[in-house]
Amino acid sequence: xxxxxxxxxxxxxxxxxxxLLAGFYLLAAAIVVGLIWLNVELVVNSxxxxxxxxxLWLLSAAIAYPxxxxxxxxxxxxxxxxxxxxxxxxxxxxLWARVDRIAxxxxxxxxxEIRLVPQVNAGxxxxxxxxxxxxxxxxxxxxxxxxxxxxxxxxxxxxxxEFGHYANNDVRLAAVTVSGRxxxxxxxxxxxxxxxxxxxxxxxxxxxxxxxxxxxxxxTRDDExxxxxxxxxxxxxxxxxxxxxxxxxxxxxxxxxxxxxxxHAARIAGRDxxxxxxxxxxxxxxxxxxxxxxxxxxxxxxxxxxLPGQFFGGLGRLLADPERREELAEMGLDLPDEQPDPYDSHxxxxxxxxxxxxxxxxxxxxxxxxxxxALGLLRDPQQRLAELETLALPPEAVQMRRLDWPDxxxxxxxxxxxxxxxxxxxxxxxxxxxxxxxxxxxxLDAGRSEEIAGRLPQSEExxxxxxxxxxxxxxxxxxxxxxxxxxxxxxxQQLARWELSWGHxxxxxxxxxxxxxxxxxxxxxxADAPDTAPLRALLAELAAPADAQS
Numbered sequence: 009x010x011x012x013x014x015x016x017x018x019x020x021x022x023x024x025x026x027x028l029l030a031g032f033y034l035l036a037a038a039i040v041v042g043l044i045w046l047n048v049e050l051v052v053n054s055x056x057x058x059x060x061x062x063x064l065w066l067l068s069a070a071i072a073y074p075x076x077x078x079x080x081x082x083x084x085x086x087x088x089x090x091x092x093x094x095x096x097x098x099x100x101x102x103l104w105a106r107v108d109r110i111a112x113x114x115x116x117x118x119x120x121e122i123r124l125v126p127q128v129n130a131g132x133x134x135x136x137x138x139x140x141x142x143x144x145x146x147x148x149x150x151x152x153x154x155x156x157x158x159x160x161x162x163x164x165x166x167x168x169x170e171f172g173h174y175a176n177n178d179v180r181l182a183a184v185t186v187s188g189r190x191x192x193x194x195x196x197x198x199x200x201x202x203x204x205x206x207x208x209x210x211x212x213x214x215x216x217x218x219x220x221x222x223x224x225x226x227x228t229r230d231d232e233x234x235x236x237x238x239x240x241x242x243x244x245x246x247x248x249x250x251x252x253x254x255x256x257x258x259x260x261x262x263x264x265x266x267x268x269x270x271x272h273a274a275r276i277a278g279r280d281x282x283x284x285x286x287x288x289x290x291x292x293x294x295x296x297x298x299x300x301x302x303x304x305x306x307x308x309x310x311x312x313x314x315l316p317g318q319f320f321g322g323l324g325r326l327l328a329d330p331e332r333r334e335e336l337a338e339m340g341l342d343l344p345d346e347q348p349d350p351y352d353s354h355x356x357x358x359x360x361x362x363x364x365x366x367x368x369x370x371x372x373x374x375x376x377x378x379x380x381x382a383l384g385l386l387r388d389p390q391q392r393l394a395e396l397e398t399l400a401l402p403p404e405a406v407q408m409r410r411l412d413w414p415d416x417x418x419x420x421x422x423x424x425x426x427x428x429x430x431x432x433x434x435x436x437x438x439x440x441x442x443x444x445x446x447x448x449x450x451x452l453d454a455g456r457s458e459e460i461a462g463r464l465p466q467s468e469e470x471x472x473x474x475x476x477x478x479x480x481x482x483x484x485x486x487x488x489x490x491x492x493x494x495x496x497x498x499x500x501q502q503l504a505r506w507e508l509s510w511g512h513x514x515x516x517x518x519x520x521x522x523x524x525x526x527x528x529x530x531x532x533x534x535a536d537a538p539d540t541a542p543l544r545a546l547l548a549e550l551a552a553p554a555d556a557q558s
Contacts, residue, residue: 092123165277172272199244203237278372307420432489435463
């Protein structure tokens with residue numbers, strides 16, 4: 009099929025999607041007008057007033073009000089392109105020159121503003137009117153992880169892709185379809201949210217009523233009798249049926265636009281750079297999530313954060329680790345072979361990569377396509393990342409201590425160790441003992457292992473076991489408890505320290521052969537015939553150098 013025929017078919021679908029979007033609003037208006045007409049006809053054709061008319065009026069109002077409020081009167085959340093850190097031409101001339109060059113090469117108007125955001129994302133947004141028919145100021149957002157994790161060539165392809173959306177004349181109505189998807193999705197989500205609020209209000213009403221009834225010794229109501237959310241829930245289901253039709257039609261336009269924008273990116277930044285960026289983005293997204301969960305926020309519970317600029321910037325350290333780099337490269341090569349969602353506006357990433365790699369080899373435009381890290385396009389990147397943190401992190405983050413990575417890892421893991429040791433510390437205290445390793449070892453030597461184990465959190469099956477079965481259940485409980493106390497004692501006395509690793513979880517570093525001896529010493533201490541001597545000797549040996557220095 010020729011490009012001309014493909015473009016004609018896509019434009020026809022876009023026109024159909026716009027028609028269906030108008031139909032969505034017409035459907036909502038028809039519901040309201042139909043209810044008004046029905047009530048007017050009832051009044052005009054009735055000889056006298058009766059109670060059924062009041063019921064119909066109330067029902068009509070219950071239906072018409074949420075339709076008017078949600079579909080026509082509710083304002084959607086403002087475009088998130090206005091969030092993030094502004095990057096001005098004066099402060100970032102290299103980045104702006106790059107963006108201007110790509111926009112010019114694409115043949116479209118460049119942005120009036122560039123903003124740095126924390127997400128693995130990039131996009132060009134317009135302040136449009138009439139659902140995208142009237143253009144306005146353009147805004148470019150660039151995710152900090154893209155600058156950290158991509159090369160300049162790969163970033164060029166991402167930006168060229170975003171500008172390519174505005175260069176593809178075959179899908180010139182795509183902006184309208186995207187706005188339509190957003191508007192319809194917002195309507196349905198708002199109706200569901202109001203229905204959920206109705207359920208919550210009903211639950212509170214029942215709870216208050218039951219408290220009143222219980223205080224007077226009366227029978228309470230079923231606390232599950234909260235309904236399904238009222239008329240808003242039924243309206244949401246009704247509009248969802250229409251939305252599915254709209255999404256199925258607009259999906260083809262959106263996917264056509266994605267493929268066309270990819271071709272623009274390949275022409276400007278090069279085929280290989282575009283395919284590489286597409287492969288890298290899912291892996292970069294996974295790396296960002298893992299990094300934030302495992303590193304950047306590991307000390308939040310203890311009131312700790314990385315040094316300014318490192319909350320987001322530390323991702324670069326993770327990506328630079330050889331093992332992580334190899335792992336991410338494998339993820340890029342092993343793209344998931346997922347089935348396309350009929351309502352997803354983006355084609356599966358594997359298909360997009362295959363389409364790009366099937367193109368003729370193209371190096372891209374001269375002056376673009378370098379393999380240098382994209383973060384080099386920013387002046388003073390650490391300061392910019394620190395400013396982004398100020399915007400993105402919650403206000404309470406200002407009060408947290410900022411530490412460099414080695415100290416942050418140790419202090420965060422020490423806080424986790426204190427938390428992990430709380431159950432055994434309570435068990436020892438409840439048994440009239442001190443909360444120390446020595447006290448627990450004394451209790452094990454004195455034959456109080458079952459007493460200590462019985463005070464530790466355990467499964468119902470373990471709590472009910474007796475005899476040999478109870479000992480088998482209790483042994484791992486006691487070992488974990490003793491290990492928690494031992495680790496906490498060593499770290500608190502600065503006899504051991506958790507070491508930072510970007511390729512593996514943080515590990516407690518012990519001197520000499522202590523790491524190899526510790527597991528066997530713990531096993532011996534919680535055996536049926538406890539032998540605490542190995543662990544006592546190990547602790548004494550580790551403490552000896554510190555005692556000698558003091």
